Amino acid sequence: MQSHEAxxxxxxxxxxxxxxxxxxRALADRNRREILDLLGGEPRxxxxxxxxxxxxxxxxxxxxxxxxxxxxxxxxxxxxxxRWNQLNPIPxxxxxxxxxxxxxxxxxxxxxxxxxxxEKKAAQKTRTKINPRRKR
Amino acid sequence: MQSHEAxxxxxxxxxxxxxxxxxxRALADRNRREILDLLGGEPRxxxxxxxxxxxxxxxxxxxxxxxxxxxxxxxxxxxxxxRWNQLNPIPxxxxxxxxxxxxxxxxxxxxxxxxxxxEKKAAQKTRTKINPRRKR
DNA sequence: TTCATATGTCACCCAATGGTGACATATAAA
DNA sequence: TTTATATGTCACCATTGGGTGACATATGAA
Numbered sequence: 132m133q134s135h136e137a138x139x140x141x142x143x144x145x146x147x148x149x150x151x152x153x154x155x156r157a158l159a160d161r162n163r164r165e166i167l168d169l170l171g172g173e174p175r176x177x178x179x180x181x182x183x184x185x186x187x188x189x190x191x192x193x194x195x196x197x198x199x200x201x202x203x204x205x206x207x208x209x210x211x212x213x214r215w216n217q218l219n220p221i222p223x224x225x226x227x228x229x230x231x232x233x234x235x236x237x238x239x240x241x242x243x244x245x246x247x248x249x250e251k252k253a254a255q256k257t258r259t260k261i262n263p264r265r266k267r
Numbered sequence: 268m269q270s271h272e273a274x275x276x277x278x279x280x281x282x283x284x285x286x287x288x289x290x291x292r293a294l295a296d297r298n299r300r301e302i303l304d305l306l307g308g309e310p311r312x313x314x315x316x317x318x319x320x321x322x323x324x325x326x327x328x329x330x331x332x333x334x335x336x337x338x339x340x341x342x343x344x345x346x347x348x349x350r351w352n353q354l355n356p357i358p359x360x361x362x363x364x365x366x367x368x369x370x371x372x373x374x375x376x377x378x379x380x381x382x383x384x385x386e387k388k389a390a391q392k393t394r395t396k397i398n399p400r401r402k403r
Numbered sequence: 404t405t406c407a408t409a410t411g412t413c414a415c416c417c418a419a420t421g422g423t424g425a426c427a428t429a430t431a432a433a
Numbered sequence: 434t435t436t437a438t439a440t441g442t443c444a445c446c447a448t449t450g451g452g453t454g455a456c457a458t459a460t461g462a463a
Binding site: 149152155156158159160161167171199220221223224226227230231232234235237238241 | 284288291292294295296297300303306351357359360362363366367368370371373374375
């Protein structure tokens with residue numbers, strides 16, 4: 132029955148790898164990131180979003196919404212002639228966990244190691260000054 | 268003298284906004300993300316990296332390195348006829364802090380709120396079962 | 404019913420992107 | 434000095450991406 136999986140009708144031959152790629156590509160554009168920012172609070176209608184981007188045509192905004200929806204970053208609900216667009220933060224959380232966070236963690240631990248070394252060096256220097264030509 | 272700033276020779280009129288955009292665009296490509304993964308450990312020579320991507324031409328890899336360097340994700344050091352490429356994780360940490368983390372945090376707190384409501388509902392139901400038709 | 408509004412879709416344009424092979428240059432090794 | 438190796442650079446190609454206006458459709462309001 133796969134209710135909420137309607138978007139991948141018969142062959143979910145989309146690997147996680149491909150889904151992540153779609154997310155990264157969707158996030159590469161600043162306008163799309165700003166759309167997601169706007170949707171961070173509450174869902175908005177397409178028209179409402181269009182009004183928030185005066186420098187873009189309606190068609191352009193809808194294309195961006197399409198890209199976001201394909202990347203599964205959007206949950207779309209139709210209500211009469213209105214379309215409500217809601218942020219789906221899960222894919223963001225996923226690229227965070229799988230790629231961003233590991234790099235940030237690695238950087239943090241590298242900094243810690245470096246800090247330790249610098250402090251050791253500083254301590255040695257101090258010792259040398261106070262008591263020169265010591266054991267080593 | 269601006270030693271390490273040689274890449275922006277005279278007009279560093281690059282806003283932070285533009286720098287972030289460059290980082291996002293650089294990260295949008297899977298091959299480039301994999302290059303950064305490889306550089307997560309130790310620096311590598313260009314040739315070494317090329318060997319790690321058998322399905323890509325040397326020119327293609329160098330183009331990717333160029334994109335990464337422009338996004339300031341790479342620290343490049345030349346040594347004889349060899350070029351050492353090192354990861355600079357700072358821009359990653361920055362887009363993390365400015366964009367990814369806020370969204371992840373928002374999602375987390377939304378989940379918490381939701382959890383609280385569900386538990387309240389559940390508690391009410393239980394109470395109702397145990398002691399039906401109570402105050403409300 | 405008639406009309407205005409919200410959205411969907413199409414065809415087209417131009418710039419940017421990712422890829423290639425060929426050629427040029429500099430440096431370590433023989 | 435000659436030769437092999439590691440990079441740098443150029444010109445070119447095909448595809449994708451972001452943008453547009455014009456037209457089509459559906460639905461709430463008058």
